[in-house]
Amino acid sequence: MFLTGASSGIGExxxxxxxxxxxxxGLFARREDRLTSLVGGIERAGGRAIALPGDVTDRSKxxxxxxxxxxxxxxxxxxxxxxGIGVPTPAIGFDGAAAAQxxxxxxxxxxxxxxxxxxxxxxxxxxxxxAIASLAAFRGLPGSAAYCASKxxxxxxxxxLRMDLHGSGVRVSTICPGFIDTPMxxxxxxxxxxxxxxxxxxxxxxxxxxxxxxxxxFPWPLSATVRLLGHLPAGIYDAxxxxxxxxxxxxxx
Ligand SMILES: NC(=O)c1ccc[n+]([C@@H]2O[C@H](COP(=O)([O-])OP(=O)(O)OC[C@H]3O[C@@H](n4cnc5c(N)ncnc54)[C@H](OP(=O)(O)O)[C@@H]3O)[C@@H](O)[C@H]2O)c1
Numbered sequence: 001m002f003l004t005g006a007s008s009g010i011g012e013x014x015x016x017x018x019x020x021x022x023x024x025x026g027l028f029a030r031r032e033d034r035l036t037s038l039v040g041g042i043e044r045a046g047g048r049a050i051a052l053p054g055d056v057t058d059r060s061k062x063x064x065x066x067x068x069x070x071x072x073x074x075x076x077x078x079x080x081x082x083x084g085i086g087v088p089t090p091a092i093g094f095d096g097a098a099a100a101q102x103x104x105x106x107x108x109x110x111x112x113x114x115x116x117x118x119x120x121x122x123x124x125x126x127x128x129x130x131a132i133a134s135l136a137a138f139r140g141l142p143g144s145a146a147y148c149a150s151k152x153x154x155x156x157x158x159x160x161l162r163m164d165l166h167g168s169g170v171r172v173s174t175i176c177p178g179f180i181d182t183p184m185x186x187x188x189x190x191x192x193x194x195x196x197x198x199x200x201x202x203x204x205x206x207x208x209x210x211x212x213x214x215x216x217x218f219p220w221p222l223s224a225t226v227r228l229l230g231h232l233p234a235g236i237y238d239a240x241x242x243x244x245x246x247x248x249x250x251x252x253x
Pocket of ligand 1: 004005006007008009010011028029030031032054055056061083084086087105106132133134135138176177178179180181182183184185
């Protein structure tokens, strides 16, 4: 399994969980020290893993990492595009550099991951591509233009791939979690309804992958809400904007 964003949060918890169940893991992220200590923990628990330091925005680093993983453990059976960043990008004072960086890591990083792993999966007529998108993929949210755009792009990207790959032997899953307690959400100044622990989130993601779910959006109360919002006409949705902004302001006070 090739897992990006393994040094922290969801990726780290997922690596521990699937490592304990016998997966052979290639753990990719920039912070090598964290990957190395994670590998140690997984191996002490009886699993097998290697640390693959690199930046997802650098295609050559991903290619190299995948080649090292194949040398160590054989062909990649599952590739999980999990690496991601998210900072507010409000329209007033719009930070173009921050927005471009979010899209670069979340979307281009996922594209590099797919490009590095898919050809050999197609040759073997076997494999599984997984995107860790978000419930933020379903509708634009105030203050989060770049993050929402990046997650919507990931969801569409993997949906198109799934259609193209029908009958190829390669499965495609898009996971859309709500709020999970990780260093990313710890920075949030907004309310985080139905916040899940990182272990519960990782278990849920592992189960969805194992079952080959095409798309898994959870927890259900938030998933149902964003799907409902997805059907609202733009005028009605826009009218809800001030309410969402007020909810967020409450947490700021
Ligand atoms: N937490 C949530 O509530 C939530 C909900 C829905 C979706 N998600 C998604 O889940 C994924 C993981 O998020 P998280 O909450 O676990 O956040 P996190 O704890 O901040 O972890 C982010 C991971 O991405 C890696 N990363 C960031 N930039 C990278 C880069 N340029 N190259 C390689 N790796 C990079 C980080 O490693 P390094 O810094 O070591 O590179 C880290 O391992 C993200 O895609 C996020 O959008 C999270």
